[in-house]
Amino acid sequence: SAVISQKPSRDICQRGTSLTIQCQVDSQVTMMFWYRQQPGQSLTLIATANQGSEATYESGFVIDKFPISRPNLTFSTLTVSNMSPEDSSIYLCSVEMRGGSYNEQFFGPGTRLTVL
């Protein structure tokens, strides 16, 4: 299993500013994912972040809005840039770890972002 921590756990931000969310894992992992959970909605994948390569973004998400860093095998950051109230969501970090024939996915506690 993996223990994942996120900072901050929650924040309230002003429109037009940016927030960087940190994700720390207690073991080395190749695959890390960032999800968004808008109020009352399901989890939507933003991007996949592999160490040593550029993040791969899902349809509807772009690097200018959600830049991601992956400097090593235990850490990643997601920045929400030029925020608007529509960015108010829970942002979750997730990692994939190999377990036999299946790679299991673990989730961090999430960062609850409110944009005023």
Next chain:
Amino acid sequence: AQSVAQPEDQVNVAEGNPLTVKCTYSVSGNPYLFWYVQYPNRGLQFLLKYITGDNLVKGSYGFEAEFNKSQTSFHLKKPSALVSDSALYFCAVTPQYSGNTPLVFGKGTRLSVIA
């Protein structure tokens, strides 16, 4: 592309009664299937998964789920609901192959257990 449908936004059940939260999926090939639970102001917690083998999977907190390939379903069940089971439940799927594909989630079903 894979997808998950949870047809019910809300399920209400009386404490002590059996509960079912429905999930159907679409995936190329065979699926890996999961249920997660999210309590208020908490992260996602893993409940159970189907990888292979017995179609009836038992998980945490007395929950179980039955994989039905012909109906492409993976309904979550519990014989006797508790008030503390009230939470948001997510079904998720990923295709069964050796590559690395992140989970795709359903929209979630809010379970309310009434005392």
